[in-house]
Amino acid sequence: MSAHANLERRRQAIYGWLLLSPAAVLLTLFAFYPSVATLWSSVFSRGTRRKPTEFVGTENYADLFADPTFWIVVKNNILYAGVTIPVSIFIALSMALWANGKIRARGFVRTAYFTPTVLPMIAAANLWLFFYTPGLGVLDQIGSLFGLPSVNWLGQPETALWAIIIVTIWKEAGFFMIFYLAALQTIPEDLKEAADIEGTSRWTYTRRIVLPLLMPTTLFIAVNAMINSVKLIDHLFILTKGGPSDASKLILYYIWEMAFAFFDAPSAAAMTIMVIAVLGIVATIQFFYLDKRTHYQ
Amino acid sequence: MTTSPFVKLDGVAKRWNGQLGVEGITLDIPEGSFTALLGPSGCGKSTTLRLLAGLELPDEGKILIDSKDVTTSAASDRNLSMVFQSYALFPHLSVAENVVFGLKVRRVPKQERQEKLHRALEITGLLGLEDRKPGELSGGQRQRVALARAIVAGQRLCLMDEPLSNLDAKLRNAVRKDIKKLQRDLGITVVYVTHDQTEAMSMADTVVLMKDGHIQQVGTPEDLYSRPSNTFVAEFVGAPPMALLQSSVLDGFGDDKTIGIRAENIQIAPKGEGRLRCVVNESEFLGAETLIGLDHAGATGLCVLKPGLSMIAEGNEIDINFHDENLHVFDAAGQRQAG
Numbered sequence: 256m257s258a259h260a261n262l263e264r265r266r267q268a269i270y271g272w273l274l275l276s277p278a279a280v281l282l283t284l285f286a287f288y289p290s291v292a293t294l295w296s297s298v299f300s301r302g303t304r305r306k307p308t309e310f311v312g313t314e315n316y317a318d319l320f321a322d323p324t325f326w327i328v329v330k331n332n333i334l335y336a337g338v339t340i341p342v343s344i345f346i347a348l349s350m351a352l353w354a355n356g357k358i359r360a361r362g363f364v365r366t367a368y369f370t371p372t373v374l375p376m377i378a379a380a381n382l383w384l385f386f387y388t389p390g391l392g393v394l395d396q397i398g399s400l401f402g403l404p405s406v407n408w409l410g411q412p413e414t415a416l417w418a419i420i421i422v423t424i425w426k427e428a429g430f431f432m433i434f435y436l437a438a439l440q441t442i443p444e445d446l447k448e449a450a451d452i453e454g455t456s457r458w459t460y461t462r463r464i465v466l467p468l469l470m471p472t473t474l475f476i477a478v479n480a481m482i483n484s485v486k487l488i489d490h491l492f493i494l495t496k497g498g499p500s501d502a503s504k505l506i507l508y509y510i511w512e513m514a515f516a517f518f519d520a521p522s523a524a525a526m527t528i529m530v531i532a533v534l535g536i537v538a539t540i541q542f543f544y545l546d547k548r549t550h551y552q
Numbered sequence: 553m554t555t556s557p558f559v560k561l562d563g564v565a566k567r568w569n570g571q572l573g574v575e576g577i578t579l580d581i582p583e584g585s586f587t588a589l590l591g592p593s594g595c596g597k598s599t600t601l602r603l604l605a606g607l608e609l610p611d612e613g614k615i616l617i618d619s620k621d622v623t624t625s626a627a628s629d630r631n632l633s634m635v636f637q638s639y640a641l642f643p644h645l646s647v648a649e650n651v652v653f654g655l656k657v658r659r660v661p662k663q664e665r666q667e668k669l670h671r672a673l674e675i676t677g678l679l680g681l682e683d684r685k686p687g688e689l690s691g692g693q694r695q696r697v698a699l700a701r702a703i704v705a706g707q708r709l710c711l712m713d714e715p716l717s718n719l720d721a722k723l724r725n726a727v728r729k730d731i732k733k734l735q736r737d738l739g740i741t742v743v744y745v746t747h748d749q750t751e752a753m754s755m756a757d758t759v760v761l762m763k764d765g766h767i768q769q770v771g772t773p774e775d776l777y778s779r780p781s782n783t784f785v786a787e788f789v790g791a792p793p794m795a796l797l798q799s800s801v802l803d804g805f806g807d808d809k810t811i812g813i814r815a816e817n818i819q820i821a822p823k824g825e826g827r828l829r830c831v832v833n834e835s836e837f838l839g840a841e842t843l844i845g846l847d848h849a850g851a852t853g854l855c856v857l858k859p860g861l862s863m864i865a866e867g868n869e870i871d872i873n874f875h876d877e878n879l880h881v882f883d884a885a886g887q888r889q890a891g
Binding site (some may be wrong): 463 | 627640654821
């Protein structure tokens with residue numbers, strides 16, 4: 256190879272590394288290193304002044320599996336994810352299809368749907384606290400008009416998790432709608448016209464053309480919703496603090512409690528590792544399974 | 553068999569927020585004909601087609617297809633097919649699925665669907681590409697999928713909205729012939745929108761030339777070329793277009809008329825023997841002939857064709873000659889005068 260070609264190749268390589276390095280440095284510092292450090296600390300015992308930290312292998316994990324609260328929290332989180340993900344996606348899609356149509360005050364409708372997303376979760380939770388408060392809350396006020404008894408939505412184990420789920424759906428649907436709206440804008444108008452000429456009903460058009468073309472967006476949203484179902488716990492601090500009797504406690508909240516209320520860092524680390532593992536596996540399945548059935552333009 | 557035309561537009565108008573879309577469109581299209589709607593951008597040809605398709609509803613007038621009033625019918629009730637400029641193929645469906653999409657919607661039995669699909673793909677030369685997605689096809693192949701989708705249902709009326717404008721020049725010539733042959737073989741009625749006069753003139757039985765939402769002239773390609781009904785048609789049709797002269801520069805035509813003459817009817821005369829003296833402003837070699845552009849104070853678009861390579865330097869003065877029977881006379885309003 257001649258000298259100038261070699262030089263050019265080296266130049267390209269340096270250029271490539273320069274482009275890559277900011278992301279590589281930041282990710283290493285704030286994502287890869289913490290993950291490895293967490294894995295490391297999850298296999299050591301909790302150190303006290305009299306008993307220094309020592310390697311315990313999988314003991315922290317075994318302790319967790321023996322902890323009944325851990326299983327309640329896992330069950331809660333599975334229900335929470337199982338309801339919030341499909342319902343918020345379905346509502347987002349319905350709202351987007353509607354707000355994308357030729358309706359009056361379209362701008363207003365879109366803004367209204369998007370408002371919950373703009374609100375910080377803490378503010379939203381305070382808002383919903385006002386809805387849920389027994390006696391004074393809006394829900395009870397409306398209920399009392401029809402002679403219904405006062406309900407402590409957040410204060411009883413049967414309803415607390417569902418009250419949390421509703422807040423999450425309310426918060427997320429508008430956000431996902433924006434993605435669907437953006438995707439709907441990219442579907443050319445003449446596909447609808449071509450379908451019209453063939454006599455396609457609106458429902459058939461939506462099912463056979465629009466939904467398949469929205470699949471990449473749905474996949475993206477599904478992965479995000481799944482991550483959020485673990486990540487989004489701000490409202491728990493305001494609304495229930497995981498109570499009553501752990502009925503609305505989610506994994507991340509439990510991790511936070513472990514680490515910062517009970518100061519049991521190794522257990523928190525072990526739980527974190529498990530969460531990362533599960534999220535990683537589910538996201539992989541979603542991508543590999545759904546990717547095959549998804550058409551990218 | 554009635555004598556009424558297959559497709560009839562009667563005084564159709566469509567306005568966009570008070571602005572002009574199309575106005576007073578009255579048109580008869582016989583069955584089995586190939587009609588081209590021709591005109592510059594924004595002349596309303598696409599709007600006319602969309603009104604015919606039922607994608608827009610007219611503000612005024614009536615539309616009849618096969619003696620049935622379809623003015624307010626839905627697109628699907630008009631028994632027609634359409635080829636879109638962008639082809640409007642469903643990107644996630646294979647060629648076969650795209651073509652039979654309409655049949656599926658109409659619940660045509662699977663057996664019949666397969667037969668029609670096979671035939672449509674055979675006609676359009678797409679056999680073997682059934683399982684490809686539109687993204688994996690070339691522009692010409694996509695165009696043929698759009699054609700296959702339009703003919704598979706066997707509708708007697710097919711609307712085409714600039715179907716060739718996304719193809720390169722060479723392919724366009726080939727597909728032009730294919731479309732024309734398809735229309736003849738299937739005996740369908742085609743209404744074809746284009747801004748390219750070569751397409752319109754070479755394919756259509758009837759050309760409808762439009763401008764600013766109004767029909768300027770309806771006629772055979774030959775009519776439009778040799779008997780333009782006004783100065784707009786004269787200047788739009790033909791390459792090079794007809795040259796227009798003020799009647800005052802010639803003897804015996806009065807002062808307020810416009811005279812049209814085509815380049816092929818102009819001869820170069822020896823110095824001092826011509827009817828007009830002009831200045832050469834450009835020479836353009838076209839291959840078989842050379843186009844020589846001429847400047848004259850009372851004329852626009854004047855040019856003359858010389859066989860072979862025959863350049864004349866810019867700025868030279870030449871005399872030209874022509875016969876009165878080749879002149880087209882337009883009145884002060886630009887309308888053609890009898891003859």
